[in-house]
Structure formats: structure tokens, C-alpha cells
Amino acid sequence: MSDHRQVLDEVRRGMIPAHIYNDAEVFELEKGRLFRRAWMFVAHESEIPQDGDYVVRRLLNDSFIIARDSKGDVRAMFNMCLHRGMQVCRAEMGNASNFRCPYHGWSYRNDGRLTGLPFHQEAYGGEAGFQRRGQTLLPAPNLASYNGMIFISLDPQAPPLEEFLGDFRFYLDFYTKQSRSGLEVRGPQRWRIKANWKIGVENFAGDMYHTPHTHASVVDIGLFREPKAQKRKDGATYWATCGGGTTYKLPPGTFEERMRYVGYPDEMIDRIRNVWSPEHLRVVGDDGFMISAASCFPNMSLVHNWPKIQDSDDVLPFISIRTWQPISENETEVYSWFAVDAAAPEQFKKDSYKAYLMCFGSTGMFEQDDVENWVSLTNTAAGSMARQLLLNSRMGLLADDTPVVNALPPEQFHGPGTAQVGYNENNQRAILRMWADHLQMPPVAAAAAAMGTQLNGITPLVQTNGTSECEAAFKEAQA
Numbered sequence: 259m260s261d262h263r264q265v266l267d268e269v270r271r272g273m274i275p276a277h278i279y280n281d282a283e284v285f286e287l288e289k290g291r292l293f294r295r296a297w298m299f300v301a302h303e304s305e306i307p308q309d310g311d312y313v314v315r316r317l318l319n320d321s322f323i324i325a326r327d328s329k330g331d332v333r334a335m336f337n338m339c340l341h342r343g344m345q346v347c348r349a350e351m352g353n354a355s356n357f358r359c360p361y362h363g364w365s366y367r368n369d370g371r372l373t374g375l376p377f378h379q380e381a382y383g384g385e386a387g388f389q390r391r392g393q394t395l396l397p398a399p400n401l402a403s404y405n406g407m408i409f410i411s412l413d414p415q416a417p418p419l420e421e422f423l424g425d426f427r428f429y430l431d432f433y434t435k436q437s438r439s440g441l442e443v444r445g446p447q448r449w450r451i452k453a454n455w456k457i458g459v460e461n462f463a464g465d466m467y468h469t470p471h472t473h474a475s476v477v478d479i480g481l482f483r484e485p486k487a488q489k490r491k492d493g494a495t496y497w498a499t500c501g502g503g504t505t506y507k508l509p510p511g512t513f514e515e516r517m518r519y520v521g522y523p524d525e526m527i528d529r530i531r532n533v534w535s536p537e538h539l540r541v542v543g544d545d546g547f548m549i550s551a552a553s554c555f556p557n558m559s560l561v562h563n564w565p566k567i568q569d570s571d572d573v574l575p576f577i578s579i580r581t582w583q584p585i586s587e588n589e590t591e592v593y594s595w596f597a598v599d600a601a602a603p604e605q606f607k608k609d610s611y612k613a614y615l616m617c618f619g620s621t622g623m624f625e626q627d628d629v630e631n632w633v634s635l636t637n638t639a640a641g642s643m644a645r646q647l648l649l650n651s652r653m654g655l656l657a658d659d660t661p662v663v664n665a666l667p668p669e670q671f672h673g674p675g676t677a678q679v680g681y682n683e684n685n686q687r688a689i690l691r692m693w694a695d696h697l698q699m700p701p702v703a704a705a706a707a708a709m710g711t712q713l714n715g716i717t718p719l720v721q722t723n724g725t726s727e728c729e730a731a732f733k734e735a736q737a
């Protein structure tokens with residue numbers, strides 16, 4: 259990417275140089291400038307409800323242990339031993355009071371503190387020769403959560419998570435706040451696809467246009483209540499701060515009727531009513547839009563859909579959260595979680611899980627249809643001809659950059675940000691504009707290297723809105 263300014267400028271006007279979907283040089287820039295900076299979703303607090311619970315998650319090349327320590331604080335620790343660099347924790351999830359390194363046996367408390375060195379006296383001269391106190395596994399430079407969703411940023415100077423998410427928090431609430439008990443998640447299912455990571459992010463952010471065509475067979479078998487191809491164009495897309503998504507237009511009715519229409523039982527609707535803001539209720543109840551897929555920059559996506567799960571006309575909603583972890587410029591690891599309100603009835607949880615697996619698990623019908631396109635796109639983007647092609651990503655814009663369809667006025671769309679009805683690529687362009695802005699920033703300066711003690715030792719989780727409530731609920735449930 260010798261002249262990357264020009265590439266970024268093309269991207270900003272919605273003409274996408276095709277090679278950015280399979281280019282090693284672009285991927286290097288993404289690693290140093292984008293993924294070193296952005297807030298990235300790594301886990302949900304409900305995955306580690308008990309003290310000592312942990313999960314191990316990879317962010318590009320870095321492995322982190324996300325643990326609830328023995329005092330109940332959530333931590334993210336770089337999973338590399340302070341001695342010779344072995345990966346300290348090799349299991350993917352579990353419960354432990356200590357992590358012992360497999361190489362020479364140094365051990366760490368579940369808050370990261372170094373506690374045990376075999377032959378400390380003989381090999382190091384004891385505390386006088388090498389003080390264990392103050393040595394910890396390196397904490398993630400920044401850690402915070404929103405509605406129980408744990409995010410990491412590798413940039414010590416990152417803005418607060420709340421500021422980064424901005425108005426997109428409003429839309430996250432639809433998926434992650436359906437009662438005071440918060441979410442519980444299952445998974446993640448994890449698999450790799452030979453596709454560039456950006457393609458899925460863009461697709462979930464705003465591609466309502468592919469549904470009738472790519473997913474024609476899913477429409478054919480009558481999995482959805484609205485089989486009409488044009489159904490998606492009646493929906494609105496919205497964009498707010500760092501993310502955007504798609505919605506379906508609901509038939510006329512009250513808030514309750516519309517929630518029932520997508521399959522929520524009355525007791526869940528009552529709880530939802532108590533935790534959503536008046537504006538959330540109005541987006542559904544007055545404006546008649548139900549959130550569907552969305553993406554949050556850089557690599558998290560969400561889905562909410564309501565397929566039929568048996569041979570009747572009843573539909574059932576499910577929620578899924580996923581991240582697109584880049585492995586290389588042409589390979590992505592997908593992490594996909596099923597999410598459900600912790601207070602939902604047991605039968606609903608079961609059925610909703612089934613709905614999720616049918617559509618968006620690793621073998622889900624949508625998943626299979628989508629990935630075929632993305633692998634092909636990625637392959638084709640590697641060739642020499644792709645270097646001469648600008649992909650047209652200007653849907654929704656006239657030649658003079660004015661919109662084909664005007665934005666919805668506030669009285670027709672009560673969510674923050676901008677929204678408009680119909681097919682467009684506004685969100686895909688917005689995501690790629692953020693991508694271009696990041697690639698133009700200077701690389702993040704590396705913090706000075708030191709052994710285990712930088713960043714003032716141990717940083718526990720910074721909690722933003724909603725977390726303490728969820729945590730209280732988990733603690734209550736445990737008691």
C-alpha cells in the first residue's frame with residue numbers, strides 16, 4: 259500500500275480499493291494503528307460469575323486471561339509468564355485460585371500477583387535477591403465494561419469506554435438489557451473462515467440488501483414470518499458514534515403487541531418495559547422499528563432475529579454477540595456467543611438457543627450462505643486485477659453526495675444518531691471511514707518495557723453503566 263493516502267481518500271468517498279480485503283501491508287497498518295487503539299469486546303461478565311472463574315481470549319496475537327479474582331474483581335492479564343514467557347494458562351476456561359506456569363512452575367494468584375517461585379532461595383537468593391512483591395502478570399492497558407460486556411483496549415491513552423461507545427450505547431441496551439438481571443451468554447462457538455475480517459463487520463452493520471438474494475433459500479423454506487423480499491427495505495438503518503445497524507419495520511400495534519409479534523412472552527415484555535428508557539420504548543412502540551443486526555467498530559457485531567423454530571406460525575427471538583478476530587489479511591476467527599436475558603423463563607432460553615443455532619451458530623443457515631460470498635470476495639481481492647478496481651459502496655448517495663432518501667426526522671425515529679428507511683450503504687461507509695481515520699493516525703507508542711510492574715501493578719475493572727446491577731444479581735444468585 260505504497261500510496262495509502264489515496265487509498266484512504268477513495269474509501270472516504272465510498273469507492274473501495276478492492277485489495278484492502280486481502281493485503282498484507284494493509285493488515286500490518288491495521289494491527290499497529292487500529293487494533294492497538296480501539297476498544298474491543300472480549301467477554302461477558304456472566305461467563306465468569308464466580309470468584310476464580312476465568313476465560314482465555316486472544317486479541318490478535320495477544321492472549322489474555324480474563325478472571326474474576328478471589329475478591330470478586332474482574333481483571334484482564336496478559337497470558338505470558340514473567341520468567342521465560344511461556345503461556346501461563348493453557349485452558350480456555352475454568353476456575354482457579356492460582357495459575358501455575360507449565361515451564362518452570364512460577365505461580366500467580368488469580369489477580370495476577372506472582373506468589374510462587376520454585377527454589378526461590380537457592381536460585382535467586384530469596385526475597386533479598388529477587389522480590390516477588392509487586393510483580394504481577396501484565397495487566398491489559400485498559401479494561402472497562404458496559405452492561406456486563408467486558409472490553410479491552412491495548413492503548414493506555416484510550417478514551418474512556420463510555421466516551422468511545424457514545425450514543426451506540428443506546429442500541430447496545432436493546433440487546434444487552436432486558437431486565438435487571440442482565441444477560442447470560444453461552445459459548446462462544448469459535449471457528450475460522452478464510453475471509454477478511456472487515457467484510458463481516460460491514461455486512462452486519464448495514465447490509466439489508468443481501469438478505470433477499472443471498473438468503474433466498476432461507477426465505478423459501480418459510481423460516482421467517484415475513485417471506486417477502488422487499489420486507490427488508492421497509493426497515494431503517496441507523497448510525498450512532500461508533501456503530502450502526504439494521505431494523506425491521508413492524509406491523510401496526512402497541513409496544514406490547516409488537517414485542518409479542520417477534521415472540522417475547524408477556525413476563526419478559528413487562529421486565530423490558532421496566533429497564534428500557536422512554537426513547538427505547540418509542541423506537542418500537544411509536545416508530546415501529548425492531549433492531550436486527552448491528553456492528554460496533556472495529557470488530558464486534560450483534561444479531562437479533564425471530565425465526566420460526568417449529569412447524570407453526572410462532573416465532574422466537576434470539577440474540578447473539580460476535581467478534582471478528584483477524585488471523586491474517588485473509589483469515590478470521592469468529593467468536594459467537596448466544597445471549598439471553600438471565601431472568602427469561604427456562605423454556606424460552608432453550609427455544610431461543612435453538613433459534614440461534616439454526617440461524618447463526620457455526621452451522622447456521624445464514625452463516626453458511628454469508629461465508630461463501632465472503633471467502634470468494636477475499637480470494638478475488640488478492641489478485642493483480644483487484645488493484646485496479648474500485649468497488650462501488652455508494653448505495654444511498656446520489657452523484658453529488660446528497661442522500662437518495664432523507665434521514666428520518668426525530669419524531670419518526672426516537673433513537674440517537676441518524677436513521678433512514680431503505681437500502682443504503684451508509685453504515686458500511688461509516689465503519690470504513692473510521693477504519694481510514696485510524697489507519698491515518700500515527701502508530702501507538704509502545705509503553706516502556708519493564709518486568710511485570712508497569713501500569714502501577716494491577717488495574718481492576720472500571721465499571722460503567724449497568725454493571726454493578728448485573729454483578730449484584732449474580733452475587734445474589736450465588737448466595
Ligand code: FES
Nearest residue numbers: 339341342359362
Ligand atoms: S517460563 Fe514460566 S516459569 Fe519459566
Ligand SMILES: [Fe+2]
Nearest residue numbers: 468472624628
Ligand atoms: Fe447474511
